Amino acid sequence: MLSPRIEDYLEELFLLESTGRKITVTDLAERLKITKGTVTATVQKLVDLELVNHERYGNLHLTDAGRRRGMTVFHRHEGFRAFFHELLGLDRDHSSEMACSMEHYIDPVTEERLYALLEYFRKARAEHQPWVDEIFLAIEKPILLVPVPLTLCDSGSSGAILRITADEPLRKELSKKGFVIGAEVKLIRNDDEVFACEVSRKTVELQLNEAATIWIQQPSK
Numbered sequence: 001m002l003s004p005r006i007e008d009y010l011e012e013l014f015l016l017e018s019t020g021r022k023i024t025v026t027d028l029a030e031r032l033k034i035t036k037g038t039v040t041a042t043v044q045k046l047v048d049l050e051l052v053n054h055e056r057y058g059n060l061h062l063t064d065a066g067r068r069r070g071m072t073v074f075h076r077h078e079g080f081r082a083f084f085h086e087l088l089g090l091d092r093d094h095s096s097e098m099a100c101s102m103e104h105y106i107d108p109v110t111e112e113r114l115y116a117l118l119e120y121f122r123k124a125r126a127e128h129q130p131w132v133d134e135i136f137l138a139i140e141k142p143i144l145l146v147p148v149p150l151t152l153c154d155s156g157s158s159g160a161i162l163r164i165t166a167d168e169p170l171r172k173e174l175s176k177k178g179f180v181i182g183a184e185v186k187l188i189r190n191d192d193e194v195f196a197c198e199v200s201r202k203t204v205e206l207q208l209n210e211a212a213t214i215w216i217q218q219p220s221k
Helices: 004-017 025-032 036-048 064-087 092-102 108-126 130-140 170-176
Strands: 052-054 060-062 145-149 158-164 184-191 194-199 202-207 214-219
Touching: 004 025, 004 036, 004 060, 004 064, 025 036, 036 052, 060 064, 064 092, 064 108, 108 130
Parallel strands: none
Antiparallel strands: 052 060, 145 214, 158 184, 158 214, 184 194, 194 202
16 A cells, blocks of 8 residues: 555656656656655655666656556546536636545545546537536535534524434334424424424424434525
8 A cells, every 4th residue: 555645756757757758856846846855765765665766866767566556546636636627617726636635545446436427427518418507507506405413403493304313213212203204393492401392293302312313404504
């Protein structure tokens, strides 16, 4: 397993190599915006890992293993960047920043599915499929409803139950009291660890451990 920092070095070396230039420690330091001393120490680690060859006081060369790993990280970066920019509509710089923070932690299966989703989206856009425009309209709208547990609601809050995270048999007990998915709930008052709620046209008092398992939809603040 290579650290994210090591992978950053391999990616930058791969990109520099793709320009056809001879690569020096100075080039890499400027690219990564760090000191030559730091680069020299890390390059030695890469040499020890047999990912880089370094001529004494000379140029840097990726080994075949280093080149393949650098290309892998680069492809992951491009995949995430395209996802954030093309699918989510974020600007290029922000998309690239997000990609940098995530490219080191994706597993092969997720990576393959990400690429498959991108290709499907690109094909649909090229064919002018109407749902592509609908997606952009949908993601630009603000989220009006967010689920929160009753323990984080203010008195007077109300909404439909979206989720119940209680285990059995507590879930059954709550169901008997009217707390089921889709039911409308209003928090009447919160007295320390007792939550008085109106549900199914009746008032029910819940303990803290019960209220924490009931999540409702309410307008975001």
